[in-house]
Amino acid sequence: MGAVTTPKQDRSRATRQRLLASAVACLAEHGWAGSTVTVVAEHAGVSRGAAQHHFPTREDLFTGAVEYVAEERSAALRALPVQDRAAVIAALVDLYTGPLFRAALQLWVAASNEAQLRPRVTELEARVGREAHRIAVELLGADESRPGVRETVQGLLDMARGLGLANVLTDDTARRRKVVAQWAALLDEALG
């Protein structure tokens, strides 16, 4: 029941989405310094002028990209299926080892050096973090009224983030599977 859009509006929206996805891809590939508007426009197959129509400045483009990554990560979290605890934990950890986490990592590190990016990234990161926690509690069937349960779940998400970081330079899959299996057993006991 959304507003009716014209083909022109659809095309404009598609171009915008392509630019945001390209901004994220360029950030993961070239880092913040290498990701100029020109580089991103080229990656998206869009003219520099069209890119600037959508995003007048580089900050506009990357603020949009930060939001885009946050929304994609939230959507991925909400799409996690209800399964047994070990499967839920494995699926949560998987979200931290894919391309969205890599993009978020590039944004965090860029934001720690770039004052223009920092407030927006910090705010959205807090939002995604709260959402990840809420969804983890729900899918794990964790009773947060019991002492320590809240911190147990938080620690799991911290571990997932650390596993994501360990996977940036090398393929850490084999080691990660064993660590996750062991901690899934420990957490299952701790959560009762």
Next chain:
Amino acid sequence: MGAVTTPKQDRSRATRQRLLASAVACLAEHGWAGSTVTVVAEHAGVSRGAAQHHFPTREDLFTGAVEYVAEERSAALRALPVQDRAAVIAALVDLYTGPLFRAALQLWVAASNEAQLRPRVTELEARVGREAHRIAVELLGADESRPGVRETVQGLLDMARGLGLANVLTDDTARRRKVVAQWAALLDEALG
């Protein structure tokens, strides 16, 4: 009983160390892109010519800096005092939230985008990781012949890395203390 050094050699060594420390500081402050040899030399209070005498190329300088950070992190690990488990875990986690971790994080992310840095950073990271694991096992009195113990300790170090990342954009100390206290209790039980 080391070789006798002349005052000139001592000065040269001190300049070299200052350049490496400055390379790390610049990386944490300006990221890879902003950390040119000129910027690092200025930060160290050394002429560009003197900097180039020690490190002919930017890659030489940052390869040296990667090694310097790895050595400092190893030294910090080896200096951890023998204490009760909760204190050991808190001290281990602290190593991942300080300036050396931030510098290492900048190097990881730079290495993921810069082919020249990648092999050296990956190799040294693996070395520091093995050392962290060995020291953690020792200080925690963990018996790795028991099934699951190895992965339990690895998961703790992954969590510490994730907590370090959570501390990059905001001061996460208060939340982190509670998470670490809870996970220390879980680990104590799991390690027996």
